[in-house]
Amino acid sequence: MSWLSTTDHKRIGILYMAASLGFFCIGSALAALIRIQLARPDQHLIDPHLYNQIFTMHGTLMIFFVVAPFGLGLANYLVPLQIGAPDMAFPRLNAFSVWIFILGGLTVCSGLFAAGGAAASGWTAYAPLSELPVGAGAGQDLWIAGLLMTSISSVVTAINLLVTILLYRAPGMTMWRMPIFTWEMAATSLLILMAFPPLMTTLAILLVDRHLGGHFFDANAGGNPILYQHLFWFFGHPEVYVMILPYFGVITEIVSTFSRKPVFGYVGLVISAFAIAGLSMGVWAHHMFTTGEVSNPFFAGVSFLIAVPTGIKFFNWIGTMWKGSIELTTPMLFAIGFMLNFLLGGITGVMVASPPIDFQAQDSYFVVSHFHYVLVGGSLFAIVGAVFFWFPKFSGFRLSERLGTWCFGLLFVGFNATFLPMYEMGFEGMPRRVDTYANVGHLAVLNLIASGGAAIMGAGLVLFAIALVLAFVKRVPAGDNPWDASTLEWATTSPPPEHNFTELPPIRSEHPLWDAR
Amino acid sequence: MGAFDPGTSQGHVLLGDWQIFLWTAAIVGAIVVVLILLPLFLWRRRDGAAPARFQGNPPLEIAYTILPLLIVLGLFWVTLTRERRVEAQTPTPYAVVHVDAFRWSWRFVYPAEGVVVTGTPQHPPEMALPLGETTGIVLVSDDVDHSFWVPDFLFKRDAIPGFVNRFDLTPTRAGVFRGECAEFCGLGHTDMTFSVRVLPLPAYRAWLAAHRSAAP
Amino acid sequence: MKTGLKIFLNSAGFGIVIAAVYWLVARHPAGTVLLGLMAVGMLFIAGYMLVAERHANLAGDDKSPSFEASAGTDLGIFTGATAWPLIAAVGVFAVIIGAIWSLLFAALGGLTLLYACYRLARESARL
DSSP states (O other), X not given: OTTXXXXXHHXXXXXXXXXXXXXXXXXXXXXXXXXXXXXXXXXXXXXXXXXHHHHHHHHHHHIIIIIHHHHHHHXXXXXXXXXXXXXXXXXXXXXXXXXXXXXXXXXXXXXXXSTTOBOOSTTTTOTTGGGSOGGGSSHHHHHHHHHHHHHHHHHHHHHHHHHHXXXXXXXXXXXXXXXXXXXXXXXXXXXXXXXXXXXXHHHHHHHHHHHSOOOTTOGGGTOOHHHHHHHHHHHHHHHHHHTTHHHHHHHHHHHHHHHTSOOSSHHHHHHHHHHHHHHHXXXXXXXXXXXXXXXXXXXXXXXXXXXXXXXXXXXXXXXXXXXXXXXOOHHHHHHHHHXXXXXXXXXXXXXXXXXXXXXXXTTBHHHHXXXXXXXXXXXXHHHHHHHHHHHHHHXXXXXXXXXHHHHHHXXXXXXXXXXXXXXXXXXXXXXXXXXXXXXXXXXXXXXXXXXXXXXXXXXXXXXXXXXXXXXXXXXXXOOSOTTOOOSGGGGSOSSOOTTSOSOOOOOOSSOHHHHTO | OGGGSOSBHHHHHHHHHHHHHHHHHHHHHHHHHHHHHHHHHHOBGGGTOOOOOOOOOHHHHHHHHHHHHHXXXXXXXXXXXXXXXXXXXXXXXXXXXXXXXXXXXXXXXXXXXXXXXXXXXXXXOEEEEETTSOEEEEEEESSXXXXXXXXXXXXXXXXXTTOOEEEEEOBOXXXXXXXXXXXXXXXXXXXXXXXXXXXXXXXXXXXXXXHHHHOO | OHHHHHHHHHHHHHHHHXXXXXXXXXXXXXXXXXXXXXHHHHHHHHHHHHHHSXXXXXXXXXXXXXXXXXXXXXXXXXXXXXXXXXXXXHHHHHHHHHHHHOHHHHHHHHHHHHHHHHXXXXXXXXX
């Protein structure tokens, strides 16, 4: 019960993370249904209307209620600890934001039980499709309402994080001594502030069109469907970086800790985070190259530029590992997996940023594979890695390293088996969001491999759940700093007391705990 | 395989872009993978490696900022020139076809020849293109966003209500090519397919004649 | 504070530059307005920091704080447990759901939200 009225940033962080892992279970079950339906060509196990709901809800849940909010939850827990603050700047606002987030998620999910079914117009809800009475049910409205709630939550949390980072640092913790994760969260928060208000506006306009007789996106009444795409992607592309910047921070902390070396190129990592955030505001219409209505050269050019700061991050991670003393623990394995997967996701990202390539890849499984390499091979690997890394701090207990290694192996093999074939499927002409496909080219065998890979991934996720449960059963004490890490969250007890610190070590660099050695 | 042997002259330009990017990606990717994995073999804690203490190297950092910048500038130039060639439209196409997308099929109209072909989700329509000649396509949508995609041409273009999209196709290979809707458009999206029959000129004229007489 | 201010000023500057470049290249009003508004938003925050917070003397900006400062003599005020944020969230939930299906429900949600805000303000004032 005390959880309902808590204002402690650590409990709120855990609520955030637990809720997003809960939504992750639903989203994963939906993904399994997709892979079962697509395992064989010309299969009709799931009827098309239900299938449309399944992939719409899968995308919506994973993006708005898993990958993005998990990062915010992690930040809620870690940022005050990393900068030596007793709590967030606005603890009660913080509690509000986690509750409105959970209510928003439940609202979206409730569509699955509504008459007529859940929203079925894709996670992008392109108008005018999303303005038609699909299934004649409440699904699309519940979708809009839930997204409005989670948007409010994101903006409130972003403001809270920014104020905390700017004003609540411990004596000696200047901004240029903050851990990279905290820096990445500052950039993420800035991005949320810039990107989410346009989303809320767009959702409100959709509601006006649907219920108050507006025709903003209705071409037959002089409205403009392209405008919807502009507004949506002006939010949508920054959102992609809201889903990856926190995890760049996670990877940086893990790589530095298990190489026993301070990060290489600290300033470069900070500047590249803000460079990515800034550039990502100017690339939205690379999702619209095939509309023939946007300035393809502008958006291709800015999109290519993002490769530069992203490359800086890669080289800085490599520089951090260089001549280190590397220990391949579970979090480090996930960090390596992240780098390898994200590399492929990033490189194919540069490819689809070229309109001539996009003319084939857009809305095909090539793009599906590209963004799953970024958000699953990248962000999700970082999420699991982060849980293995910080779980001892959250709970005071250790997770099994043996289960962790197996979990990583299954996820890495399963992930690549699922998504690598999709590049070829897309190139051969399989569009996304189809409920079945003809047996042409290599589509049958490629899809079968993908579905098999998904089963292996499922096994890896089950192992992850078992590892979490076993940790609470076995209760192996972790100690304050089990990994010999360098940042302030490891200077207090595990789990930390209500107001985090009884005493702080002197802070003279971005790795105060290693200075004290 | 189809997409590796594009069916149009525009498709050959597009395939060239794919090849340049794939080779660049393969080389850059291979180098970075080696750099990521190398430290794992060279400096392991269990082998008693003691961590070095360096934290940065400005010349090196500047180098790995400039080098990727040069690479993407090169790729940008490739993109610009290739896209211009693909999107170039001749003022004097051999034929003009109006393509009309609707939920959930297509209508192909040859205004000069008086031919109209309308499909249904159960009976996808067929359009004919003359081999070796340039056909101008005029693409519109009746209801929601759709996308006209022929994978073997390596090209798609969205059909958006209220907007007219124009592009040229110059087939270089006879045959029947699979076409589909690439932009999700609701319940019948999967069934919104069509086929493109590329015919030598005499056969193309015969096709037109046959479909003209069939039209009401 | 100076670093924080720089972040917002640079973001605003970047927003102005990219909005201008976008207008020159694309001549697209909607996108230019969106980018311009982003720059205005960042300028607003920077302006606020310049005006209201210029004298803020943050412990966190002190590069080598004295022993007493590091010892944490001033821990500030801690927020106790409270259920009003949860009730405020339920209020917002009701406003949004109600706006779509039932104005009465929205009104009830609005009242709940207002009352929760009032109670939160009261709690603050007590401290």
